Amino acid sequence: MADFFNVISPPDAIDLMSEMISSVGFETVYTEDALGRTLAKRVVSEENSPSFNRSSMDGYSVRASDTYGASDALPAYLELVGEIPMGSEAFLSLSPGETATAYTGGMLANNADAVVMVEHTKITPTGLLEVYRPVASGENVIMAGEDFQIGDSILAVGKTIGHAELGALMSLGITSIQAYRTPKVAVISSGDELVPPKEKLTGGMIRDINLYTIGALVEGLSALPTLFPRVPDEFDELLDVGKRAIEVSDMVVFTAGSSISSRDLTAQVMNKMGSPGVLIHGLSVKPGKPTILGFSAGKPIIGLPGNPVSAITIFKAVVDPLLRLISGQKIFPGNKIVEAILNSNLPSTSGRTDYVRIQLKNENGKTFAVPVHGKSNLISTILESDGYVEIDSESSGVYKDSLVEVYLD
Amino acid sequence: MADFFNVISPPDAIDLMSEMISSVGFETVYTEDALGRTLAKRVVSEENSPSFNRSSMDGYSVRASDTYGASDALPAYLELVGEIPMGSEAFLSLSPGETATAYTGGMLANNADAVVMVEHTKITPTGLLEVYRPVASGENVIMAGEDFQIGDSILAVGKTIGHAELGALMSLGITSIQAYRTPKVAVISSGDELVPPKEKLTGGMIRDINLYTIGALVEGLSALPTLFPRVPDEFDELLDVGKRAIEVSDMVVFTAGSSISSRDLTAQVMNKMGSPGVLIHGLSVKPGKPTILGFSAGKPIIGLPGNPVSAITIFKAVVDPLLRLISGQKIFPGNKIVEAILNSNLPSTSGRTDYVRIQLKNENGKTFAVPVHGKSNLISTILESDGYVEIDSESSGVYKDSLVEVYLD
Numbered sequence: 069m070a071d072f073f074n075v076i077s078p079p080d081a082i083d084l085m086s087e088m089i090s091s092v093g094f095e096t097v098y099t100e101d102a103l104g105r106t107l108a109k110r111v112v113s114e115e116n117s118p119s120f121n122r123s124s125m126d127g128y129s130v131r132a133s134d135t136y137g138a139s140d141a142l143p144a145y146l147e148l149v150g151e152i153p154m155g156s157e158a159f160l161s162l163s164p165g166e167t168a169t170a171y172t173g174g175m176l177a178n179n180a181d182a183v184v185m186v187e188h189t190k191i192t193p194t195g196l197l198e199v200y201r202p203v204a205s206g207e208n209v210i211m212a213g214e215d216f217q218i219g220d221s222i223l224a225v226g227k228t229i230g231h232a233e234l235g236a237l238m239s240l241g242i243t244s245i246q247a248y249r250t251p252k253v254a255v256i257s258s259g260d261e262l263v264p265p266k267e268k269l270t271g272g273m274i275r276d277i278n279l280y281t282i283g284a285l286v287e288g289l290s291a292l293p294t295l296f297p298r299v300p301d302e303f304d305e306l307l308d309v310g311k312r313a314i315e316v317s318d319m320v321v322f323t324a325g326s327s328i329s330s331r332d333l334t335a336q337v338m339n340k341m342g343s344p345g346v347l348i349h350g351l352s353v354k355p356g357k358p359t360i361l362g363f364s365a366g367k368p369i370i371g372l373p374g375n376p377v378s379a380i381t382i383f384k385a386v387v388d389p390l391l392r393l394i395s396g397q398k399i400f401p402g403n404k405i406v407e408a409i410l411n412s413n414l415p416s417t418s419g420r421t422d423y424v425r426i427q428l429k430n431e432n433g434k435t436f437a438v439p440v441h442g443k444s445n446l447i448s449t450i451l452e453s454d455g456y457v458e459i460d461s462e463s464s465g466v467y468k469d470s471l472v473e474v475y476l477d
Numbered sequence: 478m479a480d481f482f483n484v485i486s487p488p489d490a491i492d493l494m495s496e497m498i499s500s501v502g503f504e505t506v507y508t509e510d511a512l513g514r515t516l517a518k519r520v521v522s523e524e525n526s527p528s529f530n531r532s533s534m535d536g537y538s539v540r541a542s543d544t545y546g547a548s549d550a551l552p553a554y555l556e557l558v559g560e561i562p563m564g565s566e567a568f569l570s571l572s573p574g575e576t577a578t579a580y581t582g583g584m585l586a587n588n589a590d591a592v593v594m595v596e597h598t599k600i601t602p603t604g605l606l607e608v609y610r611p612v613a614s615g616e617n618v619i620m621a622g623e624d625f626q627i628g629d630s631i632l633a634v635g636k637t638i639g640h641a642e643l644g645a646l647m648s649l650g651i652t653s654i655q656a657y658r659t660p661k662v663a664v665i666s667s668g669d670e671l672v673p674p675k676e677k678l679t680g681g682m683i684r685d686i687n688l689y690t691i692g693a694l695v696e697g698l699s700a701l702p703t704l705f706p707r708v709p710d711e712f713d714e715l716l717d718v719g720k721r722a723i724e725v726s727d728m729v730v731f732t733a734g735s736s737i738s739s740r741d742l743t744a745q746v747m748n749k750m751g752s753p754g755v756l757i758h759g760l761s762v763k764p765g766k767p768t769i770l771g772f773s774a775g776k777p778i779i780g781l782p783g784n785p786v787s788a789i790t791i792f793k794a795v796v797d798p799l800l801r802l803i804s805g806q807k808i809f810p811g812n813k814i815v816e817a818i819l820n821s822n823l824p825s826t827s828g829r830t831d832y833v834r835i836q837l838k839n840e841n842g843k844t845f846a847v848p849v850h851g852k853s854n855l856i857s858t859i860l861e862s863d864g865y866v867e868i869d870s871e872s873s874g875v876y877k878d879s880l881v882e883v884y885l886d
Contacts, residue, residue: 103693119678124854126737154736155670157680173670173735173783175681215855231693232859235686235785238674239856261564261582265647269528271566272584277644284512284640326582327563328535374582376644406815407844435816445533446624447648450641
């Protein structure tokens with residue numbers, strides 16, 4: 069039993085799995101339903117935006133040269149020939165010395181090349197416009213195509229649609245996109261010691277947590293979890309559920325019981341689910357060593373450790389990047405990492421990747437990373453912390469006052 | 478027209494509005510459906526977790542004193558009297574010199590106070606257990622109540638349920654919670670120049686973007702947007718829609734057209750929707766000055782600027798904190814701010830809060846904040862940036878190399 073694990077490092081495991089991963093297919097999605105979806109084809113603008121020279125101020129469109137030298141003491145006087153209402157075509161043309169009312173977001177009169185802000189003007193009793201400031205050509209005007217031009221690549225493949233992307237697409241009249249399908253992830257919990265959360269505990273029974281925490285983590289990545297709760301630790305039954313799960317899913321995650329026999333069973337089932345079966349049995353990490361990774365029918369299968377904290381840790385460190393690859397999310401959100409100053413020494417064993425839970429503290433404008441001590445199997449350590457640091461396998465630890473990268477939850 | 482705005486600063490506006498805001502009511506929610514919901518009542522543990530002294534390793538439960546002095550050269554020899562299977566009650570009691578197989582997550586035998594890891598043992602041909610390392614009392618054991626104890630306050634009011642909170646609740650058998658209702662937010666777009674995104678543009682027409690960007694931002698805060706698209710700039714019709722919207726919603730957001738008349742109309746409608754109507758007309762900010770804030774029937778009403786970038790900016794700076802207050806989210810996520818070194822001077826006008834879009838760049842392990850220049854009304858500036866910095870109204874600018882806080886999108 070001593071050499072149970074054929075361990076490799078998490079980065080090596082991710083690389084190995086990534087080579088065999090293909091992303092899910094794509095489908096046409098209405099832009100208005102595309103929030104959180106990931107682009108499978110890049111978006112190119114077929115229009116200029118804005119489509120016309122647009123005023124960025126409320127005021128008066130002018131020929132800029134008519135305002136040169138204007139000041140409070142010596143205003144320029146222009147003849148107000150009308151207005152271009154919001155949404156209207158420019159039906160007026162300015163001759164030298166003429167001006168027309170312009171609205172924020174509206175068209176300028178023809179021949180106008182700038183807008184004077186209303187605050188810098190006054191209408192005289194005789195109806196002339198007094199202008200107190202000169203404007204340069206182009207001032208207070210957004211030129212046609214200044215936001216996006218025909219042929220501009222607006223959004224790249226792998227980009228996730230957020231509010232700004234939605235706005236850009238709508239502004240260009242792009243009302244449907246090609247998006248990756250939402251990946252379906254089966255989460256199977258097994259372990260004879262598990263009972264549903266609603267049950268009173270007796271003897272050595274524990275409540276099934278992983279089903280829910282892993283389901284929530286899957287949802288957090290905009291994927292669709294399907295939960296298969298509490299399959300007994302029995303080969304035929306677990307294999308049957310596993311086969312059903314992989315048929316309807318793009319990825320299968322087992323959260324086995326934490327006993328060796330339960331883990332062994334998961335590996336046996338994974339091997340029978342289809343070729344090649346188990347690829348990696350054990351990771352050189354703490355926590356999370358008893359992790360199993362494999363494939364069947366081109367779909368990744370992951371056996372997570374039974375311990376809830378280890379399961380969450382391995383999900384974040386290993387399953388998260390694999391699921392992003394499947395879902396086509398090529399651009400990783402950079403805003404999930406913050407730098408902080410480690411406030412105590414963190415010893416580590418060389419040859420093993422350590423994930424240490426961190427609480428962030430701000431003091432005098434500096435961000436400190438405070439390791440959350442206590443046994444790693446306590447879910448309270450995750451509740452109390454903001455994220456984790458990874459100490460790679462080459463390192464034998466990190467010294468106090470070092471700058472560390474904290475991966476936020 | 479010169480003194481159109483009765484401007485105050487965004488923090489003052491938020492304070493003023495906050496005094497009159499009450500959070501939405503709460504309801505009972507099954508924990509398994511509670512992901513993303515916000516707690517309205519604190520959660521107290523009614524159990525110890527774990528409920529029994531649990532092994533954290535695969536190995537053998539022992540009386541620790543039986544292992545003292547054990548080494549490779551001089552192992553301790555213990556009589557293996559059986560095993561406590563996963564999930565089983567401890568039906569064995571150890572006399573001195575006895576041991577029983579223990580599984581990760583399983584119970585220890587009675588009288589045992591520690592677990593020897595399987596890696597530090599061997600079974601002799603005669604069936605005795607050889608132990609090569611001493612263990613201290615409590616070693617490799619999670620004591621009953623070590624994660625949570627009866628009476629512990631587990632989760633505070635205002636906490637949002639994420640994967641870890643879900644796990645903690647389930648581990649304690651708490652299968653329902655009191656959560657704030659999901660706030661409903663009506664988003665009304667108006668402006669005679671607006672057309673639906675699918676339409677070809679003619680003349681001075683522009684496509685309606687704000688309806689979608691603001692709807693997406695509402696969804697991003699786990700609230701439920703209801704979209705009321707493109708109401709004409711006509712008092713009776715807009716008031717009718719406004720009244721219907723406030724009846725079915727907890728907050729109403731108008732995104733008016735960008736012309737003065739359209740904004741005026743919004744203010745008039747807000748005043749007729751109910752008492753007190755408009756409270757704040759104009760903010761001392763750039764961009765986003767033409768923002769209107771008010772109340773009707775105790776529900777906040779916001780008139781956003783028509784310019785899409787201004788609307789997004791004001792949503793983040795002003796509407797976001799108000800919506801969080803309504804939804805009971807008292808604990809603000811701290812992970813949306815990163816510190817970065819400003820890479821150029823940022824001049825600002827004193828007496829006005831400036832929001833400047835920022836692109837983050839990492840160089841030599843340092844994070845730099847690069848202001849995204851270009852006209853503030855371009856949605857491309859938001860696409861290119863990662864967040865924004867706020868330059869408060871007392872400041873006349875921020876110097877290059879200053880440390881700034883970037884609010885991430």
